Amino acid sequence: MSKLAVGIDIGGTGIKGALVDVVKGELVSDRVKVATPEGGDPDAVLAAVAELVEGFGKKAEGVPLGVCFPAIVRHGRTMSAANVSKRWIGLEAESLFEQTLGRDIHFVNDADAAGVAEVRFGAAGGSDGLVIMTTLGTGIGSAFIYDGELLPNTELGHLELDGADAETRASYAAKEREDLDWATWAARLQRFYAHVEFLFSPELFIVGGGVSKNHAQFLPLLDLATPIVPAVLRNNAGILGAAWLASGGSRD
Numbered sequence: 001m002s003k004l005a006v007g008i009d010i011g012g013t014g015i016k017g018a019l020v021d022v023v024k025g026e027l028v029s030d031r032v033k034v035a036t037p038e039g040g041d042p043d044a045v046l047a048a049v050a051e052l053v054e055g056f057g058k059k060a061e062g063v064p065l066g067v068c069f070p071a072i073v074r075h076g077r078t079m080s081a082a083n084v085s086k087r088w089i090g091l092e093a094e095s096l097f098e099q100t101l102g103r104d105i106h107f108v109n110d111a112d113a114a115g116v117a118e119v120r121f122g123a124a125g126g127s128d129g130l131v132i133m134t135t136l137g138t139g140i141g142s143a144f145i146y147d148g149e150l151l152p153n154t155e156l157g158h159l160e161l162d163g164a165d166a167e168t169r170a171s172y173a174a175k176e177r178e179d180l181d182w183a184t185w186a187a188r189l190q191r192f193y194a195h196v197e198f199l200f201s202p203e204l205f206i207v208g209g210g211v212s213k214n215h216a217q218f219l220p221l222l223d224l225a226t227p228i229v230p231a232v233l234r235n236n237a238g239i240l241g242a243a244w245l246a247s248g249g250s251r252d
Contacts (some may be wrong), residue, residue, distance in 0.1 A: 002027055003021060003022060003023050004020065004028070004246040005063050005064040005068050005244070005246045006063060006064070006065040006244035006246075007047060007238070007242040007244075008065070008239070008242060009068050009110060010049065010067065010112070011070060011082075011083070012036060012040065012070060012084060012138070013035065014035060014036055014037055014043070015029070015033065015036055015048055016033045016239055017032050017049075017239060018239050019059055021198060021228045022243055025117070025120060025244070027119030027236060029059060029238070032052055032056075032105050034051070035048075035150070036084070039043070039084075039085055040084025040085045040094065041087060041149055042088055042091060042093075042132075044061065044088050046097065046100045049067070049097065049101070053065070053101055060219075064124065064215070064243070064248070065101070065103060065104075065105045065241055066105065066243050066247075067097055067105050067106065067110050068113035068238045068241065068242040069093065069107065069109065069110060070082040070084060070110050071084075071089075071109065071121060072153045073093070073094075073107055073108055073153065074108050074153065075129065076094030076095060076107055077090065077091065077093060077094070078090070078093040083138060087125060088154055093107060094107035097183075105246065106246035108245055109143075109153060110141065111135050111142055111143045111154060112153070112241070113149055113237070113240075113241030113245065114135060114141075115131070115133030115143025115144070115145055116143070117237040117241035117244065118206050118208070118232070118237060119131050119145045119148060119239070120148075120244055121235040121240060121244075122206075122231060123206045123229050124206060127203055128147055128203070129147065129202070129204075130145070130200060130201070131145045131202060131203060131206065132144055132202045132205050132206070133145070133208060134156060134206070134209075135207075135209040136172045136211050136212070137171065137173065137233075138172075138173045139157045139173070140156060140167040140171050140192070140224050141208075142154045143153065144151035144159065144200075149190075157171065159195065161191060161192065162163055163239045166192045166195075169188050170189055170191070170192045172209055174188070174202060175211075179237075180200075182221070183221060186218045188250060189218065190222050190223065193205060193222060193228065203226070203227075204227050204228075205224070206228075206230070206231050207219065207229070207230050208234075210230050212230040212234070213234070
């Protein structure tokens with residue numbers, strides 16, 4: 001397992017990256033961020049990532065590189081597209097990144113990368129059993145990690161509840177769009193998390209997304225048998241998880 005790796009986190013508004021010590025789970029370079037090209041077109045995003053990686057210079061040469069992306073990823077192909085161009089759907093994205101960067105990469109869904117990082121270095125503290133990470137933002141992202149192993153491409157935000165995708169009513173975007181107070185929004189979260197708890201019986205829920213910094217406003221209002229805690233790695237989670245997966249990391 002390599003000690004150093006580069007992690008790149010592609011989002012709808014920004015592309016972030018850093019050199020990571022994947023043993024300690026720490027950034028060992030400044031976190032660099034560039035704006036995601038307007039519209040999130042594949043060619044423009046590929047060029048932006050290439051420019052970002054080039055900026056690391058010799059420090060990034062010869063070390064593993066992981067890229068996380070807001071899409072379902074199957075065998076290197078992007079099967080969906082969240083907040084980026086629909087042109088990504090069906091693309092051999094991993095191969096395109098490798099051709100553009102001139103090197104092998106590890107390519108993974110962004111919520112999955114964040115979940116792996118929280119289990120390895122963050123809120124889960126190496127918990128055994130099933131840990132479910134959820135990100136509350138524009139939608140609801142999710143990651144399943146069982147005994148430290150990632151089960152990729154879960155889409156809990158698209159569970160149908162009360163005749164609609166759960167994320168249309170329980171995401172943070174829904175709270176903002178409908179100007180809900182914390183208690184009203186928490187009631188919707190209760191409906192969502194109680195349903196997920198019933199279906200999967202996890203050992204731990206982790207709640208990420210920018211709203212997690214306000215966790216004291218809504219997590220105490222939830223009544224669940226499963227412990228539920230805020231994420232701790234915030235904006236570095238995707239970078240850390242992508243880098244760790246690229247390094248060939250294991251729990252040992």
